[in-house]
Amino acid sequence: MRRRRGRGARERILKAATELFVAQGINATGMDQLSTVAEVSTRTLYVHFPSKDKLVQAYLQALGERLLPPASPVHAASDAREQLLAIFDRRSQDTTAPLRGRPFLNASAEVPDPGHPSRQLAAAHKREYARRLTDIAPQAGVSAPETLGQQLALLFDGAVARSVALNSSRPQESARSIADYWLTPPSxxxxxxxxxxxxxxxxxxxxxxxxxxxxxxxxxxxxxxxxxxxxxxxxxxxxxxxxxxxxxxxxxxxxxxxx
Structure with a gap:
């Protein structure tokens, strides 16, 4: 197999890890397959990532910010409301492949030890996710932002899990409708x-x-x-x-x- 030389090996390894971990799971992906897809030697792979655990942690860290709600403040209540609802609008790229859920939920399911660094990263990500929703909530006119932030985070995770089980995006659409109802004051x-x-x-x-x-x-x-x-x-x-x-x-x- 042709190996690519020069700089960029680490980036290619992380790109290959993201594609394979998302498509087939962490436990089903071996280091030999990773080196093949990344077009690097096994030696180069282990130079950058001494173990698979280290690679999984780097993969999750690289994804972290991209999968979080925005941290920048908004001023209009309507904009804040749309930011809260937008978490249910994110869709995977158009593909015929089965829905695979979210990387941090998947990592939590595949790594059984709660003390494992990857599980701790996943837990920290979920806490930060709810915290950011809590920060946005007051700008949408919500007077109990922490409660709503936790509820929206729970609703989101449940919708993602159900979407995977049914291989359908409809649960996320339903979850958005529920969130929209929560954010609409009654008459x-x-x-x-x-x-x-x-x-x-x-x-x-x-x-x-x-x-x-x-x-x-x-x-x-x-x-x-x-x-x-x-x-x-x-x-x-x-x-x-x-x-x-x-x-x-x-x-x-x-x-x-x-x-």
């Missing part, structure tokens, strides 16, 4: 229509967790109000909410009988 009439239900559920949920570590209804209501400045719109009709929370019926004060 005053919608808030007014659910005012009694919000108050009743809040009273009940102070002592009734939904179980298994899930946030209580009160936390959901408070989060919604903090995020949008409006009351929470329950997804349940009033009669279903009362059925789910029997003690959440509207409390009516007894009439005082005059003396």
């Amino acid at each position: 005053p009439m919608s808030v007014y229509a659910h005012r009694d239900e919000i108050a009743a559920l809040r009273d009940t949920s102070r002592t009734q967790p939904d179980g298994l570590g899930e946030p209580t209804v009160e936390q959901t209501a408070v989060t919604f109000e903090a995020r949008t400045g409006h009351g929470w719109r329950s997804p349940l009709p009033r009669h279903r909410a009362a059925h789910r929370h029997p003690t959440a019926a509207r409390r009516v004060r007894p009439r005082t009988v005059g003396r």
Whole structure:
């Protein structure tokens, strides 16, 4: 096989690693295949990267900034809102190959040891991803930016995983619609229509967790109000909410009988 000489070997190795790791996975890619695709000798490959672990770390570090939301501030609320929604608009290049997800999620799945440097890089990337969304959120008029940043990051990762499982981009389209709903304040009439239900559920949920570590209804209501400045719109009709929370019926004060 013809080997290319001169400078640029490191860049060719990283380019080959990116193509192969994305297309077939980290564990399925061997160093011999990497040297062949990069057109370098195995010796040159190991000069630049003494081990495959070092190469995987360099690959993730090279991708890190490109896959993060923008760090530059925006001033208009509409621009910030579009930046938050834009994370769901990123598409892979047109190809007939199966969808492969995102490199940092894939690396977390392929490297089982949480203490491994590659896993730590992936975790740091995910934390930074949520932090950047949190930084953008206040400019979109959100009053609970940290909560929304974490929720959008979770929604994004879930949509990516489902897209891979179904080999379809539709989950990301659905996730964008959900995020758009979260970022759209409800109309005053919608808030007014659910005012009694919000108050009743809040009273009940102070002592009734939904179980298994899930946030209580009160936390959901408070989060919604903090995020949008409006009351929470329950997804349940009033009669279903009362059925789910029997003690959440509207409390009516007894009439005082005059003396």
